[in-house]
Amino acid sequence: MLDRDLAELYGVKAIALRQQVSRNEDRFPPDFMFRLSREEAEALVSQNVIPSKRSLGGSLPYAFTQEGVAMLSSVLRSERAVLVNIEIMRTFVRLREMLASNAQLARRLDELEGKYDSQFRVVFDAIRQLTAPSPPRPRHRIGFHVKAEEKGEEK
Numbered sequence: 809m810l811d812r813d814l815a816e817l818y819g820v821k822a823i824a825l826r827q828q829v830s831r832n833e834d835r836f837p838p839d840f841m842f843r844l845s846r847e848e849a850e851a852l853v854s855q856n857v858i859p860s861k862r863s864l865g866g867s868l869p870y871a872f873t874q875e876g877v878a879m880l881s882s883v884l885r886s887e888r889a890v891l892v893n894i895e896i897m898r899t900f901v902r903l904r905e906m907l908a909s910n911a912q913l914a915r916r917l918d919e920l921e922g923k924y925d926s927q928f929r930v931v932f933d934a935i936r937q938l939t940a941p942s943p944p945r946p947r948h949r950i951g952f953h954v955k956a957e958e959k960g961e962e963k
Contacts, residue, residue, distance in 0.1 A: 809872050809877060810844075810870070811825050811826060811869050811870040812869060814872060818880070818892060819887075819888035820884060820889070824884075826870065829841065829883070831883075835883060836876060841872045841879075842870070843871075844869050844871055845868070849869060878893070881893035913939060917935060917936070
């Protein structure tokens with residue numbers, strides 16, 4: 809996420825967010841956050857992700873990874889940032905619990921499968937299919953598309 813979007817989420821000004829990041833650089837390694845290049849920022853403006861260069865506040869924006877967002881909530885001092893940080897921690901705990909329960913279920917299923925004969929294989933296979941993560945949905949290209957047959961036509 810970009811710094812300006814996170815500033816809005818945390819209820820602080822973008823410049824205040826950037827200042828806190830500068831004051832706490834040691835908490836933001838490259839896999840937590842990076843600064844966009846001029847070319848990347850211009851590409852965002854040209855793709856209307858950012859309305860104009862003016863909205864960048866005169867500097868190149870920071871982009872934060874999931875870990876950077878969590879760290880950011882610990883260096884900001886707003887009341888809202890504290891609430892966001894608490895919710896992030898609760899979410900991590902819930903995710904860890906869900907992963908652990910799925911691992912326990914898979915182990916138990918393996919144990920049960922060993923005890924029963926092949927007539928129950930269909931049941932075990934069905935349970936495994938239900939507990940397997942769903943495949944990622946196909947991504948659709950964004951923007952103007954030219955059909956293959958239109959490319960060769962002269963207009």
